Amino acid sequence: MSLTPDLRAALHGVTTATLTTVLLKQGLRNCWIRGAMPLTGAARGTRVVGEAFTLRFIPMREDLATPASWGNPISTRAAIEAMPEGAIAVADAMGVTDAGIFGDILCQRMAVRRVAALVTDGVMRDLAGVEGTGLPVWARGTAAPASIAGLTFVGWNEPVACGGVAVFAGDVIVADTDGAVAIPKDMVAAVAEAAVEQEAMEAWIMEEARKGAALPGLYPMNAETKARYDAFRAGKG
Known part of the structure; x- marks a missing residue:
């Protein structure tokens, strides 16, 4: 089921703490994305709801993770251009903490495209600039090196394992002060009703x-x- 305006409004009034309890009662224990905590000012004290647009990184391989790769058809830059308005980008960075997956310029483009938020189990770079974009970001922290120092980007809208949670494109993400929760897209209506x-x-x-x-x-x-x-x-x- 798609995220209708009514479902979005209902989930916007529900905490992630409540959602984890509701999902537990429905048999899902592994739904809270580990490491994804409010990083930017735009993420603190707020709640975002949106459909997941997934991004997948794998371990760095020297012949693939190069500055030249940023111009490839399969790149973080190309992925951002495919993000629909209102989506929440969910980036599986394998929990790597010494390579920032996105910086200020990429986040600025996401903000201009009206992406709702970025959620990752990895870290960001250029934090001051990222703050200036106004994009809400949930992440593990910050690091100065670029993503290619430790990761290789390999695709988008594929199933990912962000923070140890299986997330599929189109699953619904709710993120607030307590972190981010993934709701399987086929369960959204039932979960929203129970959570309210x-x-x-x-x-x-x-x-x-x-x-x-x-x-x-x-x-x-x-x-x-x-x-x-x-x-x-x-x-x-």
């Missing part, structure tokens, strides 16, 4: 806790508490 309900339930539980309710029987709910919650929801409906 989970957020509503936890907001009620939080209010009960503020009033002094003890946690046993409240979180998780016992039958009596669940009945009170159901009555509250019915009253609002």
Whole structure:
């Protein structure tokens, strides 16, 4: 299922913490992209939702990872030109931390193309310039060397293993202060519905806790508490 405006709006109101719990209940434990944390100011204190546009790096090989490769048909530059508006670029950099996959110029082009964000398990370079582009970036950190110092770019919109998570093109990414979560595209509607309900339930539980309710029987709910919650929801409906 594509990410409809209604689904996008619903997921924009849901935390990644809630999504990991909902996905766990639906049998998916491995959905949080390790190492991808808010790096730029545009990523802090915000939440982005979009379909994954995947990029894949493999270990550096000297005959392929050269400055001349930046002009190849298969290059990060060409991949950026294929990114649709609103997509979230998900770059599998194998967790490499001593070669920055993108810098300020590439991020500027992504921002101009209205790419929603970049999520990677690797690192960035030219951080001050990247900040200036306004592109929200979730990454492991920064490093001065270029990508070819440690990685070879090999393609886009292929299945990747970003931060130990299998991500396919078109999967839905939600990223916020707690990191980035991948939702399989065929599960988006069910996950969004369950997550919205989970957020509503936890907001009620939080209010009960503020009033002094003890946690046993409240979180998780016992039958009596669940009945009170159901009555509250019915009253609002």
